Amino acid sequence: MADTSPLIEVASLREQVERAIASRIVAGEVEPGDVLTVPTMASEFGVSATPVREAMLDLARRGFLAPMRNRGFRVTEVSLDELRQLREVRRLLEVPPMRELAGRVPEEAAARLTDLAAEIVRAGDEGRFQDYLEADTTFHLTLLGLTGNRYLVDVVRELRQQTRLTGLAELAETGALTESALEHAELVRLLVDGRGDAAADLMSRHIGHVGGIWSGEHED
Structure with a gap:
């Protein structure tokens, strides 16, 4: 059976990063209109870019972030x-x-x-x-x-x-x-x-x- 532990680790990191970024948005530590970039977040969390990018794409699907071409992700307004x-x-x-x-x-x-x-x-x-x-x-x-x-x-x-x-x-x-x-x-x-x-x-x-x-x- 193939070893899937790396995939599990990446998924876990993605979930942790997603929760951390979402909580910052909810807490008001980052505001609507602020731009978050994958390299900056990866450096801050001390992880690779892959789980951060996946986490931010998930948050975009949930409406927390909006992708910006070649710039990162913008924190969206609340409806x-x-x-x-x-x-x-x-x-x-x-x-x-x-x-x-x-x-x-x-x-x-x-x-x-x-x-x-x-x-x-x-x-x-x-x-x-x-x-x-x-x-x-x-x-x-x-x-x-x-x-x-x-x-x-x-x-x-x-x-x-x-x-x-x-x-x-x-x-x-x-x-x-x-x-x-x-x-x-x-x-x-x-x-x-x-x-x-x-x-x-x-x-x-x-x-x-x-x-x-x-x-x-x-x-x-």
Whole structure:
């Protein structure tokens, strides 16, 4: 059997670089209009050009970057209309299961979700935005996984990968990031207590932060 470990290593590097660049964009460390080049990023991350180029092409497919001929990749603007549409689709998918799961969260799963909720708060407070995003995604997908519907989990994972947020660093300074992060622990408490309607309402408000506090736009 052929040795595929080099391919696995490249894929792993590509994923790591992609997450790192995406978290910088989300955190506001690089702004719309900034140009990122493969050689510069490869030198900064201490890796070859191949995983960096592949990572940036993936981010271009997700809408975070736009290729520029012979110049690199430009950080794209956020579309508030797209964020609103993604927000509404996520509400349709993620809010109803909260009523289904209320009072049915196993103790072990509740403990896991509570730990993730605490890590989301810590990472936000400490400015570890890549860790914040990864813990946040793991929390939501773990929670939906309790429904036993893998298609639901896969669809929401894809939607979250398309969701473009910006300015986490600024939100952290104002306290809005912590406020949003604390909602995860409250959601777990509501579900454990069997309060399905309250959990659904909280999830709806929480998803409303996408295109809301994230972008400076507030819902009525």
